[in-house]
Amino acid sequence: MISRMCNGVPPRTMALLGALLAAFLAAPWVANDYLLTVLIFILYLAYTGQAWNIMMGFAGQFSLGHAIYVGLGAYVAALLFTRFGIGPWIGLLAAIAVAAACGAIIGFLAFRFNVAGVYFAILTIAFAEFARLGFDHLDVVNASAGLFLPVAQYAHNDLWRLRGDPTMFYYVILAATVAAFILCRMLLHSRMGYFWLAIREDEQAARAAGIDTFRYKMYAVMISAAVTSFGGVFYAFFYNNLFPEQVFNISNSVEIILGPVIGGIGTLFGPILGAFVLTGLAESLNSVLAAFGLDLPGAKQVFYGVCLLLVVVALPEGVWPPLARRFGLKRGVQ
Amino acid sequence: MTALLSLNAVSKRFRGLVALDRVSFEVPEGAIYAVIGPNGAGKTTLFNVIAGVLAPDDGAITFAGEPIAGSTADAVCRRGIARTFQLVRPFAALSVEDNVIVGALLRRRDVAAARRRAQELLQRVELFDKRHQLASALTAPDRKRLELARALATEPRLLLLDETMAGLRPTETDRMVAFLKDINRDSGLTILLIEHVMRAVMALAMRVLVLDHGTAIAEGTPAAIAHDPAVVQSYLGAEPA
Incomplete structure (x- = not known):
């Protein structure tokens, strides 16, 4: 199994992966609380970026409303926990089911009625906005007043109930990011992965090659939604509070896609690298501004915009593909 | 007949x-x-x-x-029934080999078997040596042969x-x-x-x-x-x- 996973990966890429994993595993021993929180946020974006990449990068379906799957995952797990005392891992199963069902509804409407490209993206925004407004008036989740989880006592870590200190959350999201990476690699090299790439490249030609494009686009949306929903469960249990205005906000959807866009859409490393570059630089900027005693609300958003512009103009494929070519980290052209 | x-x-x-x-x-x-x-x-x-x-x-x-x-x-x-298009439509960002693998996967579940079949077909249309190139890098006559190989791959x-x-x-x-x-x-x-x-x-x-x-x-x-x-x-x- 492991040897099959590594099949065809250049040795220096394996070495790099090993070194990276070791660095991540060791990070909590050297990082202070602030840095650990930043790392958790980076890994959260790397995780959700990978989930979004399944839909856009592999199957070519542009979602601008992935906050809906984060929000649904977060609310389902948080509600089960606060109302019924059901732990987050059982809650995750419910979250996956709800998010995948929501993805299936959006996908069915779009693909059945040939809503594609930009119009598909607008449809996904519309659904996320419906969810935001709907949850804002939904009493069972405390509507706009917000849903709060009992705050953890840091005395001991309870992995089963996801109550504990930031180090535990760090390892949880690190494991999830690694798992998502392995899942994405398996999907990309599978029969379905090839069909997705064909659909992304030319849907009519894909159909002429016998691919049931409706079915495989539905799989892409549902898998992407299901994977994203764990990001929501993590969000709920890490931050301990949920407001529809925040979790379903379009800025959340945009933040999810920035990592893959900057790192390289459709690549395996792009979403992870992009999350690091973007958040790393944004946090550095914050520190610099703080050091000069400047308080500029919105500086982060402006900075995101500048990064995006630079990448679109200078590196339209994203940061990862040119790096991979330069250092021989990829085999062949894919 | x-x-x-x-x-x-x-x-x-x-x-x-x-x-x-x-x-x-x-x-x-x-x-x-x-x-x-x-x-x-x-x-x-x-x-x-x-x-x-x-x-x-x-x-x-x-x-x-x-x-x-x-x-x-x-x-x-x-x-x-397989077809080619008058204006060829290869999967541009995929390699020549991957283009044909997509076709071969229609009748196969195993990617390795599809790759073997794709390589046989690429030999036949004389594109085997270019199999790792991107489809978008091919000349017009090569693209036509690639499209033919992809159509044939669906058997x-x-x-x-x-x-x-x-x-x-x-x-x-x-x-x-x-x-x-x-x-x-x-x-x-x-x-x-x-x-x-x-x-x-x-x-x-x-x-x-x-x-x-x-x-x-x-x-x-x-x-x-x-x-x-x-x-x-x-x-x-x-x-x-």
Whole structure:
């Protein structure tokens, strides 16, 4: 199994992966609380970026409303926990089911009625906005007043109930990011992965090659939604509070896609690298501004915009593909 | 020989325009069959109706004894009809090999088996050495052969070729003709082609259908067609007296 996973990966890429994993595993021993929180946020974006990449990068379906799957995952797990005392891992199963069902509804409407490209993206925004407004008036989740989880006592870590200190959350999201990476690699090299790439490249030609494009686009949306929903469960249990205005906000959807866009859409490393570059630089900027005693609300958003512009103009494929070519980290052209 | 594909009074209208007007013909199993006609005669519409891209307004299409009119393009392909496009449509950002693997995966679940089949086909169309290049990096003649390999990878019983020779130099045309004759002879693959290059039609086709303004005006052997007065008048052009 492991040897099959590594099949065809250049040795220096394996070495790099090993070194990276070791660095991540060791990070909590050297990082202070602030840095650990930043790392958790980076890994959260790397995780959700990978989930979004399944839909856009592999199957070519542009979602601008992935906050809906984060929000649904977060609310389902948080509600089960606060109302019924059901732990987050059982809650995750419910979250996956709800998010995948929501993805299936959006996908069915779009693909059945040939809503594609930009119009598909607008449809996904519309659904996320419906969810935001709907949850804002939904009493069972405390509507706009917000849903709060009992705050953890840091005395001991309870992995089963996801109550504990930031180090535990760090390892949880690190494991999830690694798992998502392995899942994405398996999907990309599978029969379905090839069909997705064909659909992304030319849907009519894909159909002429016998691919049931409706079915495989539905799989892409549902898998992407299901994977994203764990990001929501993590969000709920890490931050301990949920407001529809925040979790379903379009800025959340945009933040999810920035990592893959900057790192390289459709690549395996792009979403992870992009999350690091973007958040790393944004946090550095914050520190610099703080050091000069400047308080500029919105500086982060402006900075995101500048990064995006630079990448679109200078590196339209994203940061990862040119790096991979330069250092021989990829085999062949894919 | 029994008919693999038969069309019975197939019509297709676009608003007022009649693109196909009660077209009927039969392609025998194992044949190479050509459709010729001037631009706008309805040849590509005919292909799109057979391949499931368009549904006919009237008439019946039977493939291997079963009606297929109105099926979707992917369902038609799964039944065993593969096609190439007049303007080639390779998966541009994928490698040459991956393009063909996509086709080969239709009848296989295992990616490694599909890769082996793709490599065999790439050998046959002489693209094996370019298999790791991006499809977008290929020259126009290479793209045509790639598209042919991708269509063959789906293991069709009937291959629809939409102007595969267009834009090829005479030597390349001869290579393509030889290749198509080979696969027809070796595997018994039935081929239906739209072609403007008469040199290829005469060399390949056992029978020819001539379309003009959506109507079948003649059908027969290439030699008979070349001397049919109606065909000479509408398409081939009369020799100056």
